Amino acid sequence: MTVKPLSAPACFWRRLRGSDRFAECVRVLLALGGIVAWSLFTGRFAEAIPALLGAIACALAETEDHWRNRLGTLLVTLACFALAAFAVEWLMPWPPLFALALPLATFALVMLGAASGRYATIAGATLILSVYTMIGSDLPGRAAPELLRQPLHLLLGAAWYGVLSLAWSALAPQLAIRLALARLFDALADYLEAKAALFAPLPGLDRDALQLALARQNERVVQALNDTRLVLIDRIGPRRPRGATAEKLQLYFVAQDIHERVSSSHYPYDALAEAFFHSDVLFRCEHLLRLQARDCRRRAEALRLHVAAPAGVAADAALDDVRSAIxxxxxxxxxxxxxxxxxxxxxxxxxxxxxxxxxxxAAASTPAAGADSALQDPGPRSLGEAWARIRIQFTPQSLRFRHALRLALALLLGYAVLRAVHPQNGYWILLTTLLICQPSYGATRRRLLQRVAGTVAGLVAGWAALHLLPFGPAQLLLVLSGVVFFAARQRRYITATAAITLFVVLCFNQLGSGYEVMWPRLLDTLIGAAIAALATWFILPDWHRRQLSLVLADTVRSDARYLARIIAQYASGRLDDLAYRIARRDAHNAHAALGGVLANLLREPDRHRQGGEQLLRFLTSAHTLLGHLSTLGAHRQRLAEPDVLEAVEQAGARAVAALDELADALATGAAVAAVGDEVGPAAAPGLAAAGPEIARLVLTQLGLVVAQRDRLAALGTEIAAGT
Structure with missing residues (x-):
């Protein structure tokens, strides 16, 4: 039976409905559209603007929680919003008190984020709402007796969006899990594509560059795994998973297992390409991996559209071809x-x-789907634990502490500047500084350029809209610009900034001051950007080279813990229990953190990023080492012969000790001796030649692990010498 192709509108609708941003954009459309419709019906445009800002702030505070948890999060969010909004209104008439409270509140809210990611999101949105309250105080036509009504309208707008969010979560409880899993399988598809490129037996192929691209793609997979795990933990809680949630949990374990297997590196790719240059076996492997990447994308699309995933017939045939070639x-x-x-x-x-x-x-019979399906909950279990997490960050060595202090002083400086330059419409200085000032120099510089470019584009669009559109279409464009902001804010920040700038211009135009607000908006953006740049450069700057030695050491130490868990399972048999999954995740998270630090370091000024070539080689070699560890993890099985098990355990223990020794040396900057052939096939020639196949594989991989360890030791010495 032939399948009738979909029409262009139907295809567009399917892609739109399957988009990650679709649900949030629909909620924002309903929230903003409802407020604008109310303002048109009542004629109370001045009161609609704070309500619109409150709805936007609540949407920024939204987390992917189940409706029960989302209700609690919403109540906490509204409480924080109320405290911030009323405090701003009460303190603004007294500039000295306001100047004292602003940095203290900023510091406290940023430090609150140390408790968990959920609190960090709420704290960031509360800071934004605080500045929205300040901006609302500049609205023309506000009478002094009505000043305290603005916080109420902000809260009503936030509550209105919160109600829509709760209803959406209750009506579509599995949507967040499906979208998270879809993003995960899309990331796995990209990873498979990057891995397939390594198998091309082409002369002159720069496999170090391909390994570097693979390491960076692995960071995206690790982030997608972490995001999916958080959504699953929220849905499962302390209960045993049932029904659709249990199926999604098993699919998450399938993705974990695929990730470990794709991460595996069985032999140096240069050696494989040289040995099989005249054979088609590597081309067949490359073709199979690309087909499997396509199947991952199809599964991601099926999850988004809530349909069955198609069978990968072509990949089955390609697997048979690889089998025949070998x-x-x-x-x-x-x-x-x-x-x-x-x-x-x-x-x-x-x-x-x-x-x-x-x-x-999800129905695959995998070891990951076994008895131990527990997930480690990263959130605090009590207020005492949350406070302990915050308290441990109260040290100048903490990146969060330094960022909190830097942002607090930057906002204080911005407030002083706006009082000196132009108090009217000057609070956009604070908003710009708040949004641009990031924990790292590279992220701040990128956000600064995007913010300024987006603001200019938004003001041009606003000027054109005020000239060309009558009042009714301008109201519709106001709502649509808010929707575009949320659709683009995570991937296209320039577009998002342009959209929210247009939104602000149209909001003020409802009160007859659309043109008057344009130049202050541009000037305040430039001033706020300059303050954020100066603060990042001069106030406790976090140049990543200062923490580099600890990050390198933590990466290698996490590899040692992962290897120790793997070797233990050659005695007990393959079991993806919680301890093993934690060790595997910690190793991949550490490598992802290393890649992030390196990316930020390469964006810093020249004097702070010396030795970049050695660091890139270190990242590439570290990812190769992780590939050999993943190979050992992918082929775990119980070794029945006692003498074989003893030899494997001894070799594994020596490799773990060598990695721990290297980690200590990287942390202190000391030199470390090479291990050489003390671990691997050369250390047990009899077993390597005549032992079981799995024992030969383990010894070969341990030898490759130690070889990469020695290379990392040499690179670590070069990096320490150049620091």
Whole structure:
């Protein structure tokens, strides 16, 4: 039966409905549209503007919670909003008191984010609402007896959006999980594509550059895994998962297993390309990985559209082709070296396991779907634990403490400037400083350029709208600009800034001051951007080279813990229990953090990013080491022979000790000796030659781990010398 192709409008609607931002944009459209409709019906435009700002602030504070947890989060958010809005209104007539309270409140709210990501989101939105309250105080036509009505309208707007959010969450409880899993499988597809590029046996291919791209793509997969885990923890809670939630949990474990297998590196790719340059086996492997990437994308699309994922028939055929090609290599009169063939056999088993996971989905019979399906909840379990997390950050060495102090002083400076330059419409200085000032120099510089460019574009669009559009379409454009802001704010910040600038111009135009607000908006943006830049440069600057040694050490130390958990399972058998999954996640998180630090460091001024080439090589080599660890994890199984197990455990213990030794040396800047052939096939020649196949694989991988460890030691010495 032929399937009738969808029309262009139907395809567009499917893509739109499956977008990650669709649900939030619809909620924002309903919230802003409802407020504007109320203002048109009542004619109370001045009161609608604070309500619009309150709805936007509440949307910024939104987290992907189940409706029960979202209700509690909403109540906390409204309480913080009320305290901030009324405090601003009460203190603004007394500038000295306001100048004292502003940095203290800013510091407290930023430090509150140390408790958990949820509190950090609420704290950031509360700071934004505080500045919205200040901006609302500049609205023309406000009488002094009515000043305290603005916080009420801000809260009503926030509550209105909160009600819509609660209703949406209750009506579509699985939507957030499906979207998170879809983003995860999209990230896995990109990772598979990046991994496939390594298998091309082409002369002159820069595999170090490909490894670097693979390491950076791995950061996106790790972030997607972490985001999905948080959504699942919120939905499951202390209960045993049931029904659709249990299926989504198993699909998350499938994605975890695929990630570990795709991360695996069975043999150096340069050696494989050289040995099989005249064979088609690597091309077949590359083709299979690309087909599996396509199947991951199809599964992501199926999750977004809530339909069944199509079967990967082409990938099954490609897997058979790889199997036949490897069998032909074994049957040659002069076969390649046994070590290479063993690596290809292990690679085939790994890709076959990935294909089985993709074909089975949530119903796949995977070890990850076994008895231990617990997830580690990163949130605080009590107020005491939350306070303990905050208190531990009260040290000048803490990045959060430094950012909180920097932002507090920057806003205080901005307030002093606006009092000196132009108190009327000057609070956009504070909003710009708040939004531009980021924890790192690189992020601040990027946000500064995007903010200024977006503001200019938004003012041009606002000027055109005021000239060309009558009142009714301008009201509609006001709502649409707010929706565009939320649609673009995570991926296209310039567009988002332009949209929210247009939104502000149209809001003030409802009161007859649309043109008058344009130049102050531009001037305040430039002043606020300059203050944010100066604060990032001069107030406790966080140049990433200062923390580099600790980040390098933590990466290697997390690898050592991961390896220790892997080796233990060769005695007990494969089991994806909570302890093992925590060790694996910590290792990948540490590598992702290393990539983030390196990316930020390379954006810093020249004098702070010396030795960038060595750092890039360190990141590439560290990711290669993680690939060999993932290979050991992907092929875990119980070793029945006591003498074989003892040899593997001894070799594993020496490799773990070598990694721990390197971590200590990186933390202190000391030199460390190379391990060489003390671990690996050369250390146990009898077992490597005649032992079980799995033992040979483990010894080979441990030898490759130690080789990368020695390379990291040499690079660490070069980096320490250049610091």
């Amino acid at each position: 069998a032909a290599l074994h049957g040659r009169c002069a076969p390649p070296a046994q070590a290479l063939l063993h690596s290809l056999d292990a690679l085939l088993r790994n890709m076959a396991a990935i294909q089985a996971q993709l074909a089975g989905g």
